[in-house]
Amino acid sequence: MTSTGGSIVFVTVLLYLAIAAYSAGDVENPSPSDSKQRQANAAELDLGLQGRKWCMPKEDTSDKILQENIEFVCNNGIDCKPIQPGGPCYYPKNAWSHAQYAMNAYYSAKGRNSVDCDFNQTGFLSDSDLSM
Numbered sequence: 001m002t003s004t005g006g007s008i009v010f011v012t013v014l015l016y017l018a019i020a021a022y023s024a025g026d027v028e029n030p031s032p033s034d035s036k037q038r039q040a041n042a043a044e045l046d047l048g049l050q051g052r053k054w055c056m057p058k059e060d061t062s063d064k065i066l067q068e069n070i071e072f073v074c075n076n077g078i079d080c081k082p083i084q085p086g087g088p089c090y091y092p093k094n095a096w097s098h099a100q101y102a103m104n105a106y107y108s109a110k111g112r113n114s115v116d117c118d119f120n121q122t123g124f125l126s127d128s129d130l131s132m
């Protein structure tokens with residue numbers, strides 16, 4: 001086997017393991033840090049396999065609606081610790097950036113279907129992550 005063939009097999013196995021680990025997280029009750037790591041792994045996989053799209057709040061969305069979207073996400077199975085006090089995405093501390101994190105986390109966790117970025121028509125899919 002050539003070394004290129006070996007690398008491809010290695011990467012394929014890694015992807016398989018990462019996907020298996022991520023799927024397992026849905027049925028168990030993972031610790032917050034495990035589930036956060038799995039979400040990060042899944043997000044990286046998605047970038048490689050499916051092009052780059054981010055779910056973002058529309059520009060004219062009020063803070064009140066942004067807050068409702070955050071609550072909706074955090075009440076629907078998404079780990080919101082990263083945007084809570086002490087979390088790595090707590091700063092900048094404003095509804096916009098917290099909603100940006102939450103809405104994209106929800107969209108990504110639900111399988112990156114555009115319907116999961118609707119948020120009562122306050123979300124849209126962007127080709128770039130404007131927070132970076």
Ligand SMILES: *[C@@H]1O[C@H](CO)[C@@H](O)[C@H](O)[C@H]1NC(C)=O
Pocket residue numbers: 068069072119120
């Ligand atoms: C959309 O609006 C409905 C009715 O007001 C509300 O119950 C629901 O939580 C909203 N969804 C989101 C994602 O904010």
